[in-house]
Amino acid sequence: MRAIPDIPVHLAGRPSSGGLVVPMITPATRDGLYLFGKITDLVQYQCLIRSLCQVCGQRLGRRAVMFARESDLFYGCTAEPAACPPCAAYSRRACPMLAARRSRYRASEHPALAGIPLAADQLLRQSAPAEPWYAVWIRDYDVIEHPARPGTLAASWQRIPPLCIRPLAATA
Template sequence: MSNQRPDIPVHLRRRPTSAGLVVPVATPRTADGQPLFGLLENFRQRHLLTRRLCQICGQPLGERLIVFARPADLLLHCTSEPALCPPCAAYSIRACPMLSGRLEHYRRQTRSGVAGIAADTGSELRADAPADAWCAVWLRDYDVVTHPVRDQVLAASWLRHPPLTIRPIPAR
């Protein structure tokens, strides 16, 4: 797969970028302003989930929204990843190295403890593991719950909100 960066959608052109990629609202930064792609800061994650805002553009979610889910998330019917609006989800599938299949493994070293990120982000368990197969779960709504296996972490649950569809993100 090519390393070429996808075009940035019009609605995201005012967002900051790094290495040609839009920096999502949910992405924390180091003290010197470098984005920490792939991580979530606890306050931002909670804010986006509870206010029902898109994790990329920060705008209110509409009547259809998408959460990206790993196989374990599908079994639990929830994810700690905030939802996305459909245009941002389409961009993310093309732009994110993990979702697009450009990365075959998670990072070897975790970056927990930087920029106010809680140590229990789940990234420690995935260090250097093969990349998960992701799915896009299309929903009309979700409940904000405490994650069933990650103490004190909020999650978007679709247990009471049947998905409109669950689509595998193209195979690696």
Template sequence: MTDPTAPLIPLSLAHLPTVGGLVVPWITPRTGNGRHLFGAVDGNRKDHALLGRLCGVCGRRLDERLVLLLRLSDLPRRCTAEPALDPICLAYTAAACPMLGGRLDHYRTTPQALDPTMAPPADSSARRGAPAEPWFTVWLRSYKVIADHGTIAASYAGSTPMRIRPLTWGPLFSA
């Protein structure tokens, strides 16, 4: 059933599958029984997107403006293992994703049921049940691919972002 509160899907995302009225991002893994694992990342597609400068949501080549989504804890390191997004996909994702949209105050408490060929993110056990962190958008023209904690990541270290803006920093995150 489609959720009547789901955001409108941009035409540029019409090529992607939907579940419950929401677009399934290009990097979202799919289990052997066909279930999409929202909130998880397909490692091969993630790496392909980072190396090929592809949007993590639509899978298309990024243009001259791209956006990295970073948690507060990622900002000092100036990098993220998540692929960049184009501005249209950023706007849709911020509206559709409850974590990025600030509608969840904690990470999920139970691990996702992954297929044997899938691996959870390295920090998934540390996040399980933890309070959600504020998210920031880092607007760039480019990024470098680096090694970070045993995986590749997009880094803007050594360059000046066009802007950094809080995406979620409101009542849920006040002390």
């Protein structure tokens, strides 16, 4: 049984589910079920445009962390908004993909989303082996349309070189 990481003090007021903090960007069903691993388009837009942390919702400081899949590195951008360093540290421990506790993507969509079409990249990931993840430490980013996902906004570090890019743990 995996240990659930302690919730940092700065996140104590956020909703939680199963002992984990629900990131600001995580959507919920009408019944209050949180859909971890999904992103709310409106909140994604707000986080990217207003430079807000995707977990706590506070304004990003002088440094932030973007979590990027290996395929994102090729494009120099990710659809995932950045996180402040304390939230990034918590996310690395709490998120099963970032912590490499899951070796594959979900085999099917959550039943609460039945009938809602999936984006092409989500269809390709179903049941696929998980890609390696990287922490991209940044000072700033540009908001662009993702080159591989038309109509999807992304945070880009192409014009503004990152402070560093570090691989996260290998998948289990």
